[in-house]
Amino acid sequence: MLLQRLNEYADRLGDILPAEYYRPKQIHWVLDLKEDGTGKLTDLRVSAKNRDQARIVPVPYVQRSGTKVPPYMLVDTAEFVLGVPKADKKNPPTKEAQEEATRRHAAYRELALLWARGMKDSVGAAALKSYFANGGPAGVKIPEDVQAKDAVAVMVGTRWLHDEPTVKTTWASIARARKSGSDDRTGLCLVCGTSGSLLATIPEPVKKGAVPTSGGSNEGQLVSINKAAQGRDGKIQLVNTPICQRCGGRTMAVLNHLLASDTNSRRFRDDGVMVWWTRQAGDDSAMALLFGNVPDPADVAHLIDSINNRPTPHAGERVDDDEFHALTLGLNNARLVVRDWIDIPLTGLKATVAAWYQDHGVYDGWTGTTRYVPLWLLALCCGRAQDGRYAKDSAPHGLEAELVHSALHRTPPPARTLPLLLQRIHADQQIDTARIALLRLILNRSSNPKDHVMPTLDDTCREPSYLCGRLFFVLEDIQSTALPNLNTTLRDKYFRTAATAPGTTLTNLHVDATAHLKRLRRDNKKAAASLERRLGELFAMVSDDIPRHLTPVQQGRFVIGYEHERAAKWDRIRRAKEKGQATGEEQ
Incomplete structure (x- = not known):
């Protein structure tokens, strides 16, 4: 179900997603080639303060591992593209590092020429062949500060060479061959329901750092079985989870797209991330209202009224049939952990968020209005109060994610919330709107109706x-x-x-x-x-x-x-x- 919904969303995104087996990546250096094959390196690096100005473009990518890792098509590290060996700041490269850099550059050269030799009328391919014929990196002045891990792309004139349509198709076929395994299985895909060539492993992991975790930042696989003890009947990889090549690449591309979104994801500090989307282009503003810094009382009141008001006889004809999907992920040893999966009608989401605010709204006697508290502050108010404000990052570990689960499932907050909140109230003597709101939420969502409280006296x-x-x-x-x-x-x-x-x-x-x-x-x-x-x-x-x-x-x-x-x-x-x-x- 989850993979199917991601695949459906890929259909909706269309050209917004990168090409097949491409992933956005920061480019540090550009190898500018002229038509005669001569070239120079252009520095595209930016300082940490100017990260927003970094050049990030979709480039060929597929997960690779092992000691003899294969190259990517045209865009890779300086070790592959230029033969720059790995070295630390104090010591020169070792003999082994130099030999490995030579091997990697040779593999890169062979892969690049595999495409270029088949292109007779391509100016870019001709320039690339001339470049390698003239000695490749030996004819380019390589600055001393180029590091082996720096990403290097190739440009001919004003065009990225890896953006050529023929490069994309060639790379896609190479990536499929790498990920389909030695037996080249075919069968019925679990995701799309059609027969085709099946993957041996998922081609693209979740990007490093995309899922917050306290245990170190790593890439993560959504489906990964590499030990017999983990698989049914001792089978490893994707034998028991048949996924075709197209669906495997698209689902992970969509997931990375959602994780990188500012409007469709929520990071929980060091405890995971949540992403969401709709089946159609529906109005998911209820999520923006749930995660907003300061909920607009008018928007909340309108949402509550829209749920509580009796519909007109013709309202049924205008019912929104869109669906809302939300996925909460954690990370454990380079494997993604699905902590929560929500698949509900979009109207159900609006009712759920309306109930959330209705259950915790606090009446303000000074103004005669009801005040609503953002979810992040409900979690933070269980932390330490200092001088009338809450200390940064003092919220209990994981509480915000647990409150999100409570909000979207219309369930009580976790049992630990009430003792934590009472402890802080007694310790720092601060009773404010946020803490009263959280208390109202806890009591109003109790399974005992006698615990429920009115919004006012x-x-x-x-x-x-x-x-x-x-x-x-x-x-x-x-x-x-x-x-x-x-x-x-x-x-x-x-x-x-x-x-x-x-x-x-x-x-x-x-x-x-x-x-x-x-x-x-x-x-x-x-x-x-x-x-x-x-x-x-x-x-x-x-x-x-x-x-x-x-x-x-x-x-x-x-x-x-x-x-x-x-x-x-x-x-x-x-x-x-x-x-x-x-x-x-x-x-």
């Missing part, structure tokens, strides 16, 4: 831990209103103990609040009356049932109750200001 909820959170904010509000310039607030000193063991803590704080209320009655009677009334109402609801200890889920509800009571206060102040009234809570 729920006056009908009698769950003790939720009421305890509300009560703690009122106690804090009483203190901050009576003593506005304290260096250490009630939350700084008691939030952690109140959230884990509210029984004793809230009872003691309720007693301490008496002195603060007494001061308020003297200085601000209106605020004192309002706060005393709310304190009495909440304490009456919970006084006979204050839990001695709270579970992690109950601690989460405590924090939500605290935040809801705080947002409700700002909401009352905002509404009163809009009406030109005073609440007494502003002081």
Whole structure:
């Protein structure tokens, strides 16, 4: 299924993909040939600061390995093209390195002439034959800073020689011969369902560095069996996975194209990558909304409304039949690990992303609007907070990828999320929109409906831990209103103990609040009356049932109750200001 979908996407991309058995690569040097075969080297290298100016073009490529590696057609390393031996910076090339460079250049020369000898009317082929007839690299001044690993391409006039159509067809036949194996099998392709010549190995791996990993950056194969113990009936390579030559090259070319895309891929730091595409040219803006730096509230609201609104009788005629595909990859010892595969209707993707934002939106009492948090920040808020901001790269390893899985499968976040989040809240005392949003997501996606929470203050909820959170904010509000310039607030000193063991803590704080209320009655009677009334109402609801200890889920509800009571206060102040009234809570 996965290979079939990649192959279908290749049909849609058409000429956007490189030619068969070609891959984009940076060119460091150009061997400029004149029609008489004389040539010179042109330096195309760029500094690290100017990587965006590097010359990257599709060139012949097929995976090669072993000690006697074969050459590529026309574009290869300086060791093949110019016979430059490998050497370190301190010592001259060894005899063995010089001999290997000579062997590799001879193989390169033979392959290049294999094409050139068959081209009678090609100016480029004639120039190449003259170049080798005149001694090849011996007639070219090679700068001392040319390294054996530098990529060298050949140009005649203003045209890349490897771009000649006949070069592409010749190279494709050579690459097929290399990858079909010694037995040249034929059979039914698992991907396209047609009979043809089958591959022995996949011709193109995923590029080095395309899949982030903490274990070192390597190329990776999607299908690879090179030991009998790994294959069914002891068979190795692609014996049990028949893939024709055309499908094998196209699927990997598409995968590399997606991995290099800025709009259709998401890298998870050192823990893999996700790519996605649609079967048709459908609108996958929901993914941009999911991975955006700052979700636009209007776009999110429109997406949620489009899912929740009842369709018209004619809506069925306009249903989008496009499909959405997403692939999450990891890398292990040069082999790709398929961590997740999603194959759903595009309308299902929109509903899934809408549900994601609906489950975690946080009401902002100051503005009277709902705020939505980007996915990357939901992962980062489980990290360390410093000076009101989250420390870079402090998010738990792999959490962002796990949250993506939760978002696209409409499943709860991983079980470790709640303990991690509570630990950070208790450690750095920061309760902000991101952490409240993640708490809402955890509780709203719980399998127990009793854990689900409303987006705003729920006056009908009698769950003790939720009421305890509300009560703690009122106690804090009483203190901050009576003593506005304290260096250490009630939350700084008691939030952690109140959230884990509210029984004793809230009872003691309720007693301490008496002195603060007494001061308020003297200085601000209106605020004192309002706060005393709310304190009495909440304490009456919970006084006979204050839990001695709270579970992690109950601690989460405590924090939500605290935040809801705080947002409700700002909401009352905002509404009163809009009406030109005073609440007494502003002081």
